[in-house]
Amino acid sequence: MKASLISTQELDADCIRRWEQLRETNSIYASPFYSPHFAMAVGKVRRDAEVAIFEQDGRIVGFLPFHRVRGRVAKPIGGHLNDYHGAILEPGRVLAEPGLLRAAALDAYDFDHLPLQFALGMQSADTSLASPQMDLSAGYEASIAAKGDSWRRGQRDMSRKLRKMEREIGAVRCEFSSESDQAFDLHVEMRNTLYRRMGLRADYCIGWQGEVLRGLRNVGSPGFCGALSVLYAGEEPVAAHFGIVSNGVLHWWFPAYDLRVQRYSPGLQLIDRCARQAAIEGICTIDFGKGDDRYKTLFADRLIPMVKGSVCQQGSFAARARAGHATILGFAERVLPAAINAYPRKSVERLWTGTALPGR
Structure with a gap:
């Protein structure tokens, strides 16, 4: 060797x-x-x-x-x-x-x-x-059909909050792959605001890590790209996520949401909308990364x-x-x-x- x-x-x-x-x-x-x-x-x-x-x-x-x-x-x-x-x-x-x-x-x-x-x-x-994953190889509907009672309870709660958000703020839509620099900057501010709220240092997308993340937005190679997804209610961005995609896998990396609308669970709404669109785009897996956060266990159906x-x-x-x-x-x-x-x-x-x- x-x-x-x-x-x-x-x-x-x-x-x-x-x-x-x-x-x-x-x-x-x-x-x-x-x-x-x-x-x-x-x-x-x-x-x-x-x-x-x-x-x-x-x-x-x-x-x-x-x-x-x-x-x-x-x-x-x-x-x-x-x-x-x-x-x-x-x-x-x-x-x-x-x-x-x-x-x-x-x-x-x-x-x-x-x-x-x-x-x-x-x-x-x-x-x-373990790293939880959501299997979308047979499509979104097939994935959720195989889930148990905890998913059905969670889905009912998400649907109720979605209707409430649309009544009180405006129609909800998701931009699955945004190229907007303004939307990316807003995503960074959302995540750093969450860090400050948790008593952590607001250092997301700062220093060399920030240079890497911003560079990944510009990688246009076949089979690999950065992906910024944004959830809007009316004209207001309420949640955003930056991840990377390769060979049919979307890695759920850096989610964030607007604290002012957290009562509507905008982060969960964004995952659900992205999962639906990911299946349409030919993505077979969403990998949520190591951990047992509630949103990971809610959407995942297997563990690595x-x-x-x-x-x-x-x-x-x-x-x-x-x-x-x-x-x-x-x-x-x-x-x-x-x-x-x-x-x-x-x-x-x-x-x-x-x-x-x-x-x-």
């Missing part, structure tokens, strides 16, 4: 073609985060974005886009922006395969959104995570199990450090009071094993 290390901007047409061929070998690779165009969009903004191109017997067998930190430690491409981690490999290969990291001159790859099926051979991965952890070169300093952290953190979580026993792990993830990226 050998690997060539290049910047994302050095990917040529042949590499992109092979990358896309490998994506077709596993349905999970349909996620937009496994697209070479996502890696290239990040690489336009961050010069620390690399791609390891794995070859065996003269044949490309995989790609790993990543950021190199502290010399021989890798973080997933895009850091916290990325909801699907790992390498794009031909069938039968996994990231923990002996020789892959060594070929890429890496001692560790940290992750917190790795699909479980790609975690074979990893001893320390936490498996208590996820893991977090690290894959390491045996005997490396990175491997010993992560094993030591796991031992210490396990002890701390057993002896500390429940109210504070998560703090040590959060600190270690923030400073050492998490997926946040350093400033440029």
Whole structure:
């Protein structure tokens, strides 16, 4: 096994073609985060974005886009922006395969959104995570027909609030794919207002992450695009979402709504309208990303199990450090009071094993 290390901007047409061929070998690779165009969009903004191109017997067998930190430690491409981690490999290969990291001159790859099926051979991965999805392959009506009582109760509530919103504000319509800069700026302000309301720092679409998101709006490659969806009541935008689409998957990424109309559940109304239109547009899956928020569990009908952890070169300093952290953190979580026993792990993830990226 050998690997060539290049910047994302050095990917040529042949590499992109092979990358896309490998994506077709596993349905999970349909996620937009496994697209070479996502890696290239990040690489336009961050010069620390690399791609390891794995070859065996003269044949490309995989790609790993990543950021190199502290010399021989890798973080997933895009850091916290990325909801699907790992390498794009031909069938039968996994990231923990002996020789892959060594070929890429890496001692560790940290992750917190790795699909479980790609975690074979990893001893320390936490498996208590999942990414909910809505299956639209047979159409919207077929999808909701298979749902249970909780969906029917939720749908009745949405319908009641929709009628009330139309009476009190105006007719509701959804623009599924808006190219309006003004609408995007309003979306950013809506989301930052929500952050402030929750007591969080209003940093959505700021700094390098903002440059990546704005750049994704301008990617026009076949099979990959950014998508801004806006819900209007009358002439007023009441909810908006920015996501990415690739290979029949819409990744539900950054939703927002106007707090002044939250009593009408505009966020849920937007998801419902987008799901209807997505099915018409040929999108087979809406992936809501890791978590169990109410809107995710309401619309989703299947789960993609996820893991977090690290894959390491045996005997490396990175491997010993992560094993030591796991031992210490396990002890701390057993002896500390429940109210504070998560703090040590959060600190270690923030400073050492998490997926946040350093400033440029």
